[in-house]
Amino acid sequence: MASESVKVVVRCRPMNQRERELNCRLVVTVDSARGQCFIQNPGAADQPPKQFTFDGAYYMDHFTEQIYNEIAYPLVEGVTEGYNGTIFAYGQTGSGKSFTMQGLPDPACQRGIIPRAFEHVFESVQCAENTKFLVRASYLEIYNEDVRDLLGTDAKQKLEVGWVRPWPG
Numbered sequence: 001m002a003s004e005s006v007k008v009v010v011r012c013r014p015m016n017q018r019e020r021e022l023n024c025r026l027v028v029t030v031d032s033a034r035g036q037c038f039i040q041n042p043g044a045a046d047q048p049p050k051q052f053t054f055d056g057a058y059y060m061d062h063f064t065e066q067i068y069n070e071i072a073y074p075l076v077e078g079v080t081e082g083y084n085g086t087i088f089a090y091g092q093t094g095s096g097k098s099f100t101m102q103g104l105p106d107p108a109c110q111r112g113i114i115p116r117a118f119e120h121v122f123e124s125v126q127c128a129e130n131t132k133f134l135v136r137a138s139y140l141e142i143y144n145e146d147v148r149d150l151l152g153t154d155a156k157q158k159l160e161v162g163w164v165r166p167w168p169g
C-alpha cells in the first residue's frame with residue numbers, strides 16, 4: 001500500500017438476518033489485491049458494475065485481525081514513536097463501525113481495532129527502555145449534536161460545548 005498520510009479502506013459486512021429474510025441480493029464484490037470494490041445495479045444486470053478504488057478493500061470473509069495488521073498497526077506503531085494518528089470509522093447505521101472498532105472478544109480474530117490498539121500501545125510502553133510515556137484516554141459520544149463523556153461519573157449527562165477565549169497577552 002502506498003504511504004499517503006490519509007488512507008481510506010472499505011469493509012463489506014455479511015448480510016444480516018433481516019436482509020436475508022427480505023431476500024436482499026448481494027450487489028457488492030471486492031478485489032482485495034487491487035483494493036477495489038464493485039457495485040452491481042441489480043436492475044441493470046447487463047451494465048458493468050460501478051468500480052471504486054481504495055487504499056484497501058476487505059470483504060465479508062476478512063477478519064478485523066487482518067485489517068488491524070495491515071492498516072492500523074503501522075499507524076499505532078507511529079504513535080508510539082511520537083507521531084499523531086487517527087483512525088475513524090464512517091458509514092451508515094448498521095454498516096459495521098462498532099463491529100470493526102470495538103469488535104467481539106470471541107473469536108479473537110474479530111477483536112476490534114480499539115482493544116488491539118490499547119494492547120499494542122501498552123506492549124510498546126512495556127518494552128521501551130529509558131523512555132517515559134504519558135497515556136491519556138477519553139471516550140466521548142456525539143449523538144444528535146449532544147456530547148457525552150462515556151468515562152464520566154454520569155455518562156448520560158450532556159456536556160456543554162463552548163468556545164474558550166484565548167488567554168490575553
Ligand SMILES: Nc1ncnc2c1ncn2[C@@H]1O[C@H](COP(=O)(O)OP(=O)(O)OP(=O)(O)O)[C@@H](O)[C@H]1O
Nearest residue numbers: 012013014016091092093094095096097098099100
Ligand atoms: N464484518 C462483520 N462480520 C459479521 N457481522 C458484522 C460485521 N460487521 C457488522 N456486523 C454485524 O452487523 C450489525 C451492525 O453492526 P454495527 O453495530 O457495528 O454497526 P454500526 O455501523 O456501528 O451501527 P450504528 O451506527 O447504528 O451504531 C451488528 O450485529 C454486527 O455484529
